Amino acid sequence: MKNWKNSILLESILKALHTIASRYTSNRMADETIGSSIKTLENKYDFLKYVNIGGTKNILQNGFEVSVSPEINTVSPEQIGKAIEALIRMVYNDVRNEVGLYFITELKENAGEQITRMINNLNVDLDQVQLEQHYAFRRQKLKKQIQKMASTGQLDRKQPENLLGYSWDNVSSWRHEPGNKYCTLYDKQGKVIDRLNLDRIIQNHVEKLSEYIDADPREIEQETQLYENEYKLLEMMLERDMDTETAQHMLNISRNELNNMIKKLSEMEMLQYVSFDTIEITETGISYINKKDKDKEK
Numbered sequence: 001m002k003n004w005k006n007s008i009l010l011e012s013i014l015k016a017l018h019t020i021a022s023r024y025t026s027n028r029m030a031d032e033t034i035g036s037s038i039k040t041l042e043n044k045y046d047f048l049k050y051v052n053i054g055g056t057k058n059i060l061q062n063g064f065e066v067s068v069s070p071e072i073n074t075v076s077p078e079q080i081g082k083a084i085e086a087l088i089r090m091v092y093n094d095v096r097n098e099v100g101l102y103f104i105t106e107l108k109e110n111a112g113e114q115i116t117r118m119i120n121n122l123n124v125d126l127d128q129v130q131l132e133q134h135y136a137f138r139r140q141k142l143k144k145q146i147q148k149m150a151s152t153g154q155l156d157r158k159q160p161e162n163l164l165g166y167s168w169d170n171v172s173s174w175r176h177e178p179g180n181k182y183c184t185l186y187d188k189q190g191k192v193i194d195r196l197n198l199d200r201i202i203q204n205h206v207e208k209l210s211e212y213i214d215a216d217p218r219e220i221e222q223e224t225q226l227y228e229n230e231y232k233l234l235e236m237m238l239e240r241d242m243d244t245e246t247a248q249h250m251l252n253i254s255r256n257e258l259n260n261m262i263k264k265l266s267e268m269e270m271l272q273y274v275s276f277d278t279i280e281i282t283e284t285g286i287s288y289i290n291k292k293d294k295d296k297e298k
Contacts, residue, residue: 006080007068009118013084016110017091018064024098037090040249045083047075081122086245093246104130128182128195166193230261234270234289237281
C-alpha cells in the first residue's frame with residue numbers, strides 16, 4: 001500500500017470532512033466549522049498551525065481550498081492519528097443534527113479506501129467512533145424524553161432511565177486484546193453492547209481520585225446559584241453530546257476549569273457518570289434548566 005505523507009493524509013481528511021459538512025449545512029458553515037475546530041485543537045496539537053484553510057472557492061475552481069505545509073511530515077504518526085480523531089469528533093459534534101447517524105460511513109466513502117486504511121493504521125478506530133456516536137444518539141433521545149416530561153410536570157422523584165442503555169447484569173463477558181486500547185463488552189447472546197476506551201477510563205480514574213476534595217453535604221445543599229458558565233454547560237449538554245475540547249472551546253475555559261465545573265455539578269446531582277468516561281445531565285439538571293427558562297418567560 002502507498003505510504004502517504006502526513007500532509008497529504010490530513011489534507012484528504014479535511015476535504016472529506018468539508019464535503020460531508022457542506023452537503024448538510026452550507027459551504028460557509030463547513031468552512032467555519034473546520035476552521036474553528038483546527039484553531040481549537042492547535043492548543044493541544046501545535047503542528048496544526050501548518051494547516052491553512054483558504055475558504056471555499058467558486059464551484060468552477062474545485063470548491064474547498066486547504067493546504068498543509070510539508071513541515072508537518074516530521075510529526076510522529078501517533079500524534080497525527082490523535083489529531084485526526086479529535087477533528088473528526090469535533091466536526092461531527094457541530095453538524096450531528098443535520099448529518100445523522102452515518103457520518104463515519106460517509107467519511108469513509110468520501111476519503112476512499114486507501115485513506116481509510118491509513119487512518120486505521122494510525123490507531124484511529126473509526127468503527128469505535130461510529131459506535132460511540134450511535135450510543136450518543138440513543139442517549140440524546142432519552143434526554144429529550146426527560147426534558148419533555150420535565151416541561152409538562154410529569155417527572156416524579158424516581159431516578160432517571162438508564163442513559164447508558166444497559167447495566168452490568170447485561171454483560172456476559174468482556175475481552176481486551178493486548179496492545180489494543182479498547183475493551184469490548186458482550187451480552188449473553190455474544191453480541192457487542194459497548195466498547196470502552198481504556199485510555200479515557202484510566203485518565204478519568206486518576207483525575208477523579210487525585211483531585212477529590214471532601215465536601216460538607218450541608219454546604220452542597222445550600223449551593224443553589226450556578227455561575228453563568230455552569231448554566232451554559234448544562235444547556236449545551238441538554239442539546240448535544242460533546243467532547244472536552246468542544247466544551248472548552250464553546251465556553252472559552254481551561255481543562256481544569258471544566259473539570260471543576262463538572263465536579264461541582266456532579267455533587268449537586270445535576271450531572272452524573274453513565275460510564276467511566278461519559279457524563280450526562282440528570283433529571284435534576286433538566287428540571288433546573290426548564291425552571292430557569294420558565295422564570296425568564298415571566
